[in-house]
Each structure stands twice: as C-alpha cells, then as structure tokens.
Amino acid sequence: MTTTNPDDRLRCPKDASLMSKVSVGNVVVDHCARCGAMWFDPYELEVAVRTKGAAQDIDHGAAKHQYQWNVYRASELLCPRDHSPLVTVPDSRQAHVQIELCRQCGGVLLDAGELRDLSEFTLSERLKAFLKR
Numbered sequence: 367m368t369t370t371n372p373d374d375r376l377r378c379p380k381d382a383s384l385m386s387k388v389s390v391g392n393v394v395v396d397h398c399a400r401c402g403a404m405w406f407d408p409y410e411l412e413v414a415v416r417t418k419g420a421a422q423d424i425d426h427g428a429a430k431h432q433y434q435w436n437v438y439r440a441s442e443l444l445c446p447r448d449h450s451p452l453v454t455v456p457d458s459r460q461a462h463v464q465i466e467l468c469r470q471c472g473g474v475l476l477d478a479g480e481l482r483d484l485s486e487f488t489l490s491e492r493l494k495a496f497l498k499r
C-alpha cells in the first residue's frame with residue numbers, strides 16, 4: 367500500500383512537508399526545507415557520502431560526534447516510500463542525534479547536520495553490516 371505523489375516528491379516523515387529534490391553528485395536526494403531532514407535511498411547515501419563537498423552543499427546543520435551502530439530501537443516515524451516503521455539508530459554518546467533506517471527498502475533519514483558527520487566515515491560499510499543483522 368503505497369501512496370504515490372503525482373510529482374514524485376516525498377513527504378517528510380517528521381513534519382509531512384513536501385520534500386525538495388536536491389542534486390548531490392549524480393543522484394537526487396530528498397530534502398525537507400522546513401526541518402532540514404534528508405531522505406536517501408541506499409545507493410544515494412553512498413554516492414552523497416563519497417562526493418566531495420556534497421554534504422556542505424545541502425547540509426546546513428552542525429552535528430559533531432561519531433556514530434555507533436550497535437544500538438537501535440523502533441522509531442515512531444514511517445518510511446516516506448513504503449510506510450514501514452523506521453528503525454532508530456541513536457548515537458551512543460549523544461542520544462539526541464539519531465538516524466532513522468528503513469529495513470524494508472534500506473532508505474535512511476538524516477537530520478540536519480548528520481550528513482556532514484557521516485561523510486567522514488565509510489558509512490556504506492557500516493550500514494551494510496547493520497542491515498545484515
């Protein structure tokens with residue numbers, strides 16, 4: 367059961383705003399102008415993290431921390447694509463920083479500031495390990 371927007375834009379899982387399409391390298395990600403959240407399909411996040419300067423272009427937040435992927439719980443948010451419940455991966459040292467994952471389609475929701483942090487890590491490797499569990 368998937369709701370399809372006529373213009374293919376997604377609704378922000380946090381505030382239901384229509385998200386804008388933003389080019390990052392050669393992919394297009396969904397960006398919420400209201401809260402700064404970004405939605406990535408799995409391959410999109412990988413490309414965005416690898417594209418030099420991409421994070422600074424679209425991510426205007428400022429989160430400073432490292433991610434730990436060993437703790438997660440069910441989120442109250444729903445995947446904008448398939449409406450599956452997202453899984454929250456909180457940072458172990460800064461509990462207010464969280465990444466929402468969809469285990470159905472592998473999409474990832476980032477808050478403002480999180481992409482810039484993730485760019486400094488080999489995120490795709492960590493993500494693959496996490497999703498295999």
Ligand SMILES: [Zn+2]
Nearest residue numbers: 378381398401
């Ligand atoms: Zn939003």
Ligand SMILES: [Zn+2]
Nearest residue numbers: 445448468471
């Ligand atoms: Zn999904």
